[in-house]
Amino acid sequence: MSPAPILAAFRQALSEAWAGGAGALLPLGFFAGAAVLVPLGIGTEPGMLRAVGPGILWVSLALSSLVTLERIFQADVEDGALDLWLQAGAPVSAIAAAKTFAHWLTAGLPLALMSPVLALMFQAEAGADLLTGALIYGLGGLAFFFWGGVGAALSATVRRGGLLIALIALPLYVPTAIFGSMAMSGAAGGDSAPLFLAASTLFALALAPFAMAAALRLAAD
Amino acid sequence: MGMLSSFANPHRFLALSNWLAPLFYALAAMLIGWGLWQGLWMVPKDEYQGGDIMRVMFVHVPAAWLAMASYSAMAAASFIWFVWRHELADIAAKAIAPLGATWTALCLATGSVWGKPTWGTWWQWDDARMMSVLFLLFLFLGYMALRAAMDSRQKAARAGAILAMVGGLNVPLIKFSVDMFTSLHQDSSVITSEGPKMAAVYLWPLLMSGLGHSLLFGALVMTLMRAEIWTRRAARQRARLLAGA
Amino acid sequence: MDFLPHLDKNAAYIWACYGLGLVLIGGAVIGVVLKARAAKAALERMNADEKDAS
Numbered sequence: 001m002s003p004a005p006i007l008a009a010f011r012q013a014l015s016e017a018w019a020g021g022a023g024a025l026l027p028l029g030f031f032a033g034a035a036v037l038v039p040l041g042i043g044t045e046p047g048m049l050r051a052v053g054p055g056i057l058w059v060s061l062a063l064s065s066l067v068t069l070e071r072i073f074q075a076d077v078e079d080g081a082l083d084l085w086l087q088a089g090a091p092v093s094a095i096a097a098a099k100t101f102a103h104w105l106t107a108g109l110p111l112a113l114m115s116p117v118l119a120l121m122f123q124a125e126a127g128a129d130l131l132t133g134a135l136i137y138g139l140g141g142l143a144f145f146f147w148g149g150v151g152a153a154l155s156a157t158v159r160r161g162g163l164l165i166a167l168i169a170l171p172l173y174v175p176t177a178i179f180g181s182m183a184m185s186g187a188a189g190g191d192s193a194p195l196f197l198a199a200s201t202l203f204a205l206a207l208a209p210f211a212m213a214a215a216l217r218l219a220a221d
Numbered sequence: 222m223g224m225l226s227s228f229a230n231p232h233r234f235l236a237l238s239n240w241l242a243p244l245f246y247a248l249a250a251m252l253i254g255w256g257l258w259q260g261l262w263m264v265p266k267d268e269y270q271g272g273d274i275m276r277v278m279f280v281h282v283p284a285a286w287l288a289m290a291s292y293s294a295m296a297a298a299s300f301i302w303f304v305w306r307h308e309l310a311d312i313a314a315k316a317i318a319p320l321g322a323t324w325t326a327l328c329l330a331t332g333s334v335w336g337k338p339t340w341g342t343w344w345q346w347d348d349a350r351m352m353s354v355l356f357l358l359f360l361f362l363g364y365m366a367l368r369a370a371m372d373s374r375q376k377a378a379r380a381g382a383i384l385a386m387v388g389g390l391n392v393p394l395i396k397f398s399v400d401m402f403t404s405l406h407q408d409s410s411v412i413t414s415e416g417p418k419m420a421a422v423y424l425w426p427l428l429m430s431g432l433g434h435s436l437l438f439g440a441l442v443m444t445l446m447r448a449e450i451w452t453r454r455a456a457r458q459r460a461r462l463l464a465g466a
Numbered sequence: 467m468d469f470l471p472h473l474d475k476n477a478a479y480i481w482a483c484y485g486l487g488l489v490l491i492g493g494a495v496i497g498v499v500l501k502a503r504a505a506k507a508a509l510e511r512m513n514a515d516e517k518d519a520s
Contacts, residue, residue: 150387154380158370167363168384171356172391175398182401196401200394211387218379261471261484274476280487320494327490331483338476437491441498448498448505455509458516 005088009095013102016075017068027064027110034060035121046123053122054133054184058177061111061137065144066169068107069152070162072099073216077156082220096212097205100149108141133184136194140180143201146208147172153215175200229307231450238443245440252433259426267423277335279426283434284328288354291321291438292361296389299382309446311378312453314385315368316445320438322361328354349403353396360388374453 017023034056039049073096076082085095115137116130124130151168155161179200182193260279266272295317302310332351333343345351367384371377473480 150383154367154384155370157372157376161370164363164366164370167359167366171359171363171388171395174356175391175394178398178402193401196398200398203394207387207390211383214383215380218376218383221376257484266474272476273473273480276473276480277483280483284487320498323490323494327486330486330490334479334482334486338479437495441494444498444502448502451502451505451509455505455512458509458512462516462519 002089005085005090006094006098008088009085010098010102013072013099014106016071017103017106023106024110026068027107027114030060030064031111031114031118035118039122050123053119053124055181056122057111057115057118057137058140058180058184061108061141062144062173062177064107064111065104065141065148066162066166068103069145069148069165069169070155072103072149072152073156073212073219074152074161077219082156082216086217086220092213092216093209096149096153096216097146097209100145100208100212103149104142104145108145109138112137112141132194136180136183136197139194139197139201140176143176143197143204144169144173146201146204147176150208150211150215153212153219156216156219172204176204229305229309231309234309235447235450238447242440242443242447245436245443249433249437249440252429253437254433256426256430256433260430264422264426271339274335274338277331278423279430281328281331281335282427283431284324284331285350285354286431287434287438288321288325288328288357290435291317291324292357292392293389295321295361295364296385296392299385300389302378303382303386308453311382312446312449313442314381315377316442316449318361318365318368320441320445322358322365324434324438325354325358325361329358347403349396349400352399352403356395356399357392360392364388 038052038056042048042052073082076085086092088095112134115134119130119133120126148165148169150172151165152161154168155164158164176197179193179197183197256279260276264276267275295314298310298314298317301307302314329351332348332354336345336348336351337343364381364384368377368381371380
């Protein structure tokens with residue numbers, strides 16, 4: 001077993017997601033949408049914005065994952081590359097994980113890194129909390145992408161499978177959304193919430209690649 | 222193992238369900254009928270629980286039990302199919318899904334209607350059970366949509382099994398997170414379906430209704446499985462006819 | 467209508483719930499039984515066709 005196919009899958013997914021610079025527009029688009037459209041839509045009262053800001057960013061993160069995922073495996077099914085990946089001599093679960101990770105790097109991580117800016121625009125207090133916030137969004141986004149990847153792999157052969165991916169992924173996103181927002185709001189369960197978030201992300205990282213692999217084998221048949 | 226082979230062998234299953242399903246229907250009708258009679262006429266009203274509205278629990282609570290239990294059954298059947306490839310297990314999972322979705326929808330709808338006079342809203346984000354059941358509905362619908370989107374029966378079985386198992390493993394985590402979420406946000410006292418301690422006069426009709434619903438569910442699953450077995454047989458025969466001709 | 471139970475102010479909600487139960491569960495029963503009948507009939511038709519063809 002050589003790591004070469006896994007790295008190749010990672011690099012290919014990264015370049016696909018980046019798409020010559022166009023890939024950067026997606027996270028920026030969601031960021032801009034959240035930062036600009038939401039206050040226009042719901043009003044500018046600072047107390048309210050401070051309360052809803054973290055939640056808005058979680059929603060942006062979830063939506064950005066759903067949008068990119070549709071393409072992560074379907075392109076390979078369409079051009080027959082999937083068969084090559086399955087015969088590449090590396091565990092399919094690792095290849096699937098590499099691709100998913102690459103998409104998170106392009107669409108999920110930038111949002112997490114930009115989250116302090118968004119938080120400030122949503123009237124959060126400036127401080128170290130913003131940095132831990134970025135870490136929380138990073139962890140949560142990873143879970144979103146990996147669970148969403150399971151939906152994407154299962155829907156890889158379905159034309160316009162985006163809605164199906166969303167339907168599959170939504171229940172799986174719930175624990176991350178809950179633990180993540182609890183971690184951000186620092187409510188009564190605030191101390192343990194980041195730990196639960198990390199645990200549920202690890203659970204996703206451990207389980208999702210195998211489900212993706214099974215689904216990809218199915219898609220190739 | 223002899224009994225278990227009824228579950229692996231479609232012929233044996235058809236023979237078993239031929240008498241078991243009607244029996245379940247009959248028992249269910251009696252139990253549900255008795256539960257209805259008790260719930261609507263006989264059982265005294267409890268002002269602490271909001272008066273007559275708590276009679277709704279005789280529909281809502283069995284529906285909730287079935288929603289949860291049927292998803293577990295679907296996940297278990299999917300796992301059995303995934304490991305042992307008994308076609309009957311896949312047929313069972315496929316049959317459970319729409320029925321589970323129906324009872325889940327009933328639980329949500331009756332919960333909502335119960336909530337309006339009790340809490341003042343049609344939907345209560347504070348209630349952990351309603352939230353969990355809502356996500357359960359999505360899991361059922363996603364399963365059905367995924368199976369329907371696949372090209373062949375085999376692919377539908379495989380895709381469904383993967384999703385049901387992933388969903389099944391996530392259900393405890395979802396419930397746990399929802400419980401945490403609602404325990405933080407609870408502002409008003411939640412009127413639980415069971416009250417501080419349920420008196421026998423309420424408990425018996427509730428349990429009997431629950432049993433009746435379960436038997437009805439089982440009978441319906443068996444009937445749907447029979448329909449699926451016949452449909453697959455007809456399809457195989459059609460294929461043989463076309464191939465042989 | 468005296469045989470109907472006498473319910474308090476929330477009667478409409480209570481009837482709505484039992485009505486939902488009747489509609490959804492009754493609908494499920496009807497749907498399932500019809501589907502089983504149709505499948506059985508289709509299989510028998512197929513058997514008859516096969517018999518005629520052979």
